[in-house]
Amino acid sequence: xxxxxxxxxxxxxxxxxxxxxxxxxxxxxxxxxxxxxxxxxxxxxxxxxxxxxxxxxxxxxxxxxxxxxxxxxxxxxxxxxxxxxxxxxxxxxxxxxxxxxxxxxxxxxxxxxxxxxxxxxxxxxxxxxxxxxxxxxxxxxxxxxxxxxxxxxxxxxxxxxxxxxxxxxxxxxxxxxxxxxxxxxxxxxxxxxxxxxxxxxxxxxxxxxxxxxxxxxxxxxxxxxxxxxxxxxxxxxxxxxxxxxxxxxxxxxxxxxxxxxxxxxxxxxxxxxxxxxxxxxxxxxxxxxxxxxxxxxxxxxxxxxxxxxxxxxxxxxxxxxxxxxxxxxxxxxxxxxxxxxxxxxxxx
Amino acid sequence: xxxxxxxxxxxxxxxxxxxxxxxxxxxxxxxxxxxxxxxxxxxxxxxxxxxxxxxxxxxxxxxxxxxxxxxxxxxxxxxxxxxxxxxxxxxxxxxxxxxxxxxxxxxxxxxxxxxxxxxxxxxxxxxxxxxxxxxxxxxxxxxxxxxxxxxxxxxxxxxxxxxxxxxxxxxxxxxxxxxxxxxxxxxxxxxxxxxxxxxxxxxxxxxxxxxxxxxxxxxxxxxxxxxxxxxxxxxxxxxxxxxxxxxxxxxxxxxxxxxxxxxxxxxxxxxxxxxxxxxxxxxxxxxxxxxxxxxxxxxxxxxxxxxxxxxxxxxxxxxxxxxxxxxxxxxxxxxxxxxxxxxxxxxx
Numbered sequence: 009x010x011x012x013x014x015x016x017x018x019x020x021x022x023x024x025x026x027x028x029x030x031x032x033x034x035x036x037x038x039x040x041x042x043x044x045x046x047x048x049x050x051x052x053x054x055x056x057x058x059x060x061x062x063x064x065x066x067x068x069x070x071x072x073x074x075x076x077x078x079x080x081x082x083x084x085x086x087x088x089x090x091x092x093x094x095x096x097x098x099x100x101x102x103x104x105x106x107x108x109x110x111x112x113x114x115x116x117x118x119x120x121x122x123x124x125x126x127x128x129x130x131x132x133x134x135x136x137x138x139x140x141x142x143x144x145x146x147x148x149x150x151x152x153x154x155x156x157x158x159x160x161x162x163x164x165x166x167x168x169x170x171x172x173x174x175x176x177x178x179x180x181x182x183x184x185x186x187x188x189x190x191x192x193x194x195x196x197x198x199x200x201x202x203x204x205x206x207x208x209x210x211x212x213x214x215x216x217x218x219x220x221x222x223x224x225x226x227x228x229x230x231x232x233x234x235x236x237x238x239x240x241x242x243x244x245x246x247x248x249x250x251x252x253x254x255x256x257x258x259x260x261x262x263x264x265x266x267x268x269x270x271x272x273x274x275x276x277x278x279x280x281x282x283x284x285x286x287x288x289x290x291x292x293x294x295x296x297x298x299x300x301x302x303x304x305x306x307x308x309x310x311x312x313x314x315x316x317x318x319x320x321x322x323x324x325x326x327x328x329x330x331x332x333x334x335x336x337x338x339x340x341x342x343x344x345x346x347x348x349x350x351x352x353x354x355x356x
Numbered sequence: 357x358x359x360x361x362x363x364x365x366x367x368x369x370x371x372x373x374x375x376x377x378x379x380x381x382x383x384x385x386x387x388x389x390x391x392x393x394x395x396x397x398x399x400x401x402x403x404x405x406x407x408x409x410x411x412x413x414x415x416x417x418x419x420x421x422x423x424x425x426x427x428x429x430x431x432x433x434x435x436x437x438x439x440x441x442x443x444x445x446x447x448x449x450x451x452x453x454x455x456x457x458x459x460x461x462x463x464x465x466x467x468x469x470x471x472x473x474x475x476x477x478x479x480x481x482x483x484x485x486x487x488x489x490x491x492x493x494x495x496x497x498x499x500x501x502x503x504x505x506x507x508x509x510x511x512x513x514x515x516x517x518x519x520x521x522x523x524x525x526x527x528x529x530x531x532x533x534x535x536x537x538x539x540x541x542x543x544x545x546x547x548x549x550x551x552x553x554x555x556x557x558x559x560x561x562x563x564x565x566x567x568x569x570x571x572x573x574x575x576x577x578x579x580x581x582x583x584x585x586x587x588x589x590x591x592x593x594x595x596x597x598x599x600x601x602x603x604x605x606x607x608x609x610x611x612x613x614x615x616x617x618x619x620x621x622x623x624x625x626x627x628x629x630x631x632x633x634x635x636x637x638x639x640x641x642x643x644x645x646x647x648x649x650x651x652x653x654x655x656x657x658x659x660x661x662x663x664x665x666x667x668x669x670x671x672x673x674x675x676x677x678x679x680x681x682x683x684x685x686x687x688x689x690x691x692x693x694x695x696x697x698x699x700x701x702x703x704x
Contacts (some may be wrong), residue, residue: 105595111644114619146579174646247453271454271462281641285633293629293650296459298522302644 010118011131012337013066017055019300020338023066028127028135031071033081034101036139038093042074042159043130043354044328045340046097047189053341056282058262068327070130070354071097071121072162074155077349084139091144095129095136096306097121097163102141109232112141112307129162130337132356144310148318155327156353157317160194161310164351165324167278168194169313170304171253172202174276179203184240184248184268185225190327190351191225191278195253200224201322204251208243210236210264219326233260235268249273254301254341259283269297276301358704359479360685361414365403368686368691371414376475376483381431382449384487386423386441390507391478391702392676393688394420394445395537401689404630418478418702419445419469420510422503425491427538432487432600442490443477443484444654445469445511450489460489460655478685480704492658496666500553504673504701505665509658512699513672514540515626517661518652519601520550522624527551532588532596532616533573533623535603536564538675538699539626541571548572549670552599556591558584558612564698567674581608585615597621607631617645624649676701 011025028037053055055114077091087093088272100107100115107115119139122128127135136142138277146158158167168200177183181204188211199207200223212230220228229239241248249272254265257279265275266288278301286292286299316322330349332340333356340352359373376385385529397417399405425439435441448463450454455463465486465689470476475483484490494506498535508514516539529552533543536559547555548571560578568576577587589596598621602613605627612637613623626649634640634647664670678697680688688700 109620111620114643272457272459277641281637283637285558285635285641286637286647287633289629289631289634292634295462296650296653298646298648299634300646300648302641305644 009132010334012069012128012334014052014063015066016063018053019062020053020069020341022093022334022337025131027193028133030079030081030195031135032137033216034138034140035081036077036084036087036136036143037079038073038075038095038134038136038143040073040075040129040132040134040356041077042155043070043356044072044159045070045130045344045352045354046072046163046186047191047344048079050341050345051280055347068122068128069130070128071339072159073129073134074162075134076158078133080139086140087143087145092146093159094161094310095134096310098307099137099142100307101138101167104349109143111305113303130354132334141309144181144314154317156328157323159353160324160327161306161313161317163304163306164190164327165194165198165313166306166309167191169198169302171195171255171276171278173196174278174301175251175274177202177251180205181309182206182244182249182288183251183253184208184210185253185255186210186261186265186268187279188213188220189255190333191297192253192255193220193327194324195255196220196225197223197322197324199253201316207247208240217305222237222238222326224322233264236264240268244270247271252276253278255279257281257283259287263287266297271295271297274300278304327351331355357480358682360417360476360682362400362411362417363414364411366401366415368401368689370683370685373416373479376481378407378427378429379483380485381429382486382488383429384425384432384435384484384491385427386421386443386482386484386491387426388420388421388423388477388482388704390503391418391704392420392507393669393692393700393702394511395539395692398689398693401693410467410685416470416476416479418476419483420507421477422507422611423482426481428487434488435491435493440494441559442494442506443482443491443660444514444658446655447474447485447490448655449486455489458656459653461651461653470566478682478702480682490655492655492662496672502665504676505671507701508672508675509654509661511652512538512656512675513542513546513661514650514654514657515539516603517546518648519543519603519624519626520546522626522649523599523601523622525550525552525599528553529599530554530592530597531599531601532556533601533603534558534609534616536568537603540601540603541568541675542672543603544568544573544648545670545672546569547601549664556588558588564675570674572578581612584612588616592618595619598687602624603627605629605631607635611635614640614645619643619645622646622648626650626652673698679703
């Protein structure tokens with residue numbers, strides 16, 4: 009079958025790999041109908057975290073997918089072959105103490121797609137470990153009009169939701185979202201869904217901030233750095249906002265988040281950190297700023313978010329602005345890397 | 357009158373200063389009956405944050421005191437002259453948006469004792485700015501048996517409480533307290549008061565850990581660093597504790613806190629940070645560790661903590677293991693600096 013393989017920096021190709029087969033009694037095989045490219049896939053694509061010229065062996069990639077169950081191991085009661093399922097961006101057993109506590113990303117039997125002998129999501133099929141704990145059955149089956157939105161439950165919308173939850177967003181909140189990438193936009197939508205009253209997005213790419221407004225943003229601040237902080241403070245009564253979603257993951261974006269958060273407020277950080285340390289320890293201490301968030305426990309959020317997607321109350325799939333076939337996945341990476349596309353859907 | 361003056365590193369003396377007088381209509385003059393030395397007073401005592409040989413002018417010091425109101429400005433309705441009051445370690449107006457939100461440490465008209473023309477607490481009397489917002493009247497008047505415990509509301513017990521609250525300690529919680537100084541011990545007591553079931557204190561000074569056990573600690577871990585982390589993990593089912601109180605404020609103590617916190621848990625940090633950055637940004641991110649806390653909003657906590665002190669249900673004053681007269685304050689600093697005393701009470 010065909011799957012996306014990372015050969016080295018900027019060298020991504022579709023190649024032939026063996027058809028997946030059940031290895032454990034808890035596995036399932038899923039035929040992928042929809043996958044996508046994540047902002048975090050661009051890090052290895054750009055060579056970050058790769059040794060020398062790239063992986064010694066071409067590496068499977070992709071961690072967001074929707075598909076149809078083809079086969080299940082003997083210990084998998086649900087889902088059943090033929091079921092349409094969405095996979096969260098980490099797999100998990102659904103039964104360990106962390107899964108029971110709602111933190112499947114820390115599952116003692118869990119892991120990531122695309123490494124350690126586990127398939128990546130950007131291919132024709134995937135062997136899913138811990139299938140019963142990992143996969144979420146989509147009750148309506150496959151509804152093409154909803155597919156893009158259902159696919160975002162895998163990562164990007166769940167991650168935006170995690171940012172909002174971690175920043176304690178609730179009905180009536182004033183929120184600042186740092187970053188207008190697909191995660192930031194999902195954070196806007198998640199905040200609006202939780203009832204936030206005022207949502208300021210910090211971003212300078214007009215098509216993206218327009219989508220942010222469609223998702224519920226009430227204000228757009230294109231300025232960056234100290235100027236952006238000043239502008240947000242003006243908009244929020246001089247002291248910043250109690251709830252800040254950090255959706256980028258760089259030193260600069262974190263400093264901006266600290267600059268726009270109100271004393272006593274919380275920063276929900278979901279941008280995969282490219283910074284080594286959290287700066288401004290004294291400032292956050294004297295201002296009682298809480299720094300929360302991390303990798304989103306998508307598997308735990310999907311049951312809560314799913315009804316709103318199925319019933320069309322939210323349309324997180326609007327973050328996709330391009331669709332490519334599997335053979336064109338390299339062009340999808342290029343388009344996202346060059347900021348020509350916001351988020352690319354892949355149809356194997 | 358006499359007051360404590362910091363002349364330079366390790367050079368602290370009692371000297372003559374002018375009697376305080378009302379400067380603003382919102383001021384009060386308080387005759388100090390009980391003051392004390394804080395671990396954070398040891399930083400300037402050791403020369404940290406001082407330029408060259410010390411302050412250009414001898415600097416007033418001390419930020420914890422109990423006393424009797426002598427005189428009040430025309431805009432102060434309460435307290436009245438003759439009232440016994442406790443002062444939190446920052447002053448605040450009690451009416452700004454931060455004070456109303458329970459964060460008086462961020463009061464827009466607030467500040468610290470001992471700088472910018474404001475008296476320090478280690479003296480015979482203090483001019484208290486924003487007296488109506490700042491001071492808390494002690495309904496029972498002056499009860500010598502309770503004085504030490506009432507004095508801890510000013511800072512150390514309120515700070516221990518803030519660590520516990522910031523780490524979301526509640527009934528039944530498993531808690532780890534990093535540090536066996538007066539703040540750490542107060543964190544143990546505060547956690548027990550909030551109903552924590554298991555309280556592990558990390559400390560190696562037997563008289564202190566014995567007091568921790570009296571305050572409610574169930575386990576003592578004297579090991580430090582990786583060995584200490586390992587030991588705590590063994591005691592907490594292998595994964596650490598969901599609630600960690602960081603009561604030291606160094607790089608090492610913060611790393612220990614990250615090491616002993618369970619994935620998805622919270623660190624309440626109240627040790628004044630001597631570290632520039634919060635390290636291990638990726639580890640805390642992938643493990644969804646929340647970093648909360650900061651400078652304690654003591655003024656907001658005192659009304660909640662006061663009844664338990666007045667009725668003897670908690671005895672936070674047991675952290676004082678030495679009392680000196682004002683003339684001997686230098687020896688009190690020396691004793692705390694040399695770890696001969698845990699916390700020194702000063703009787704002007």
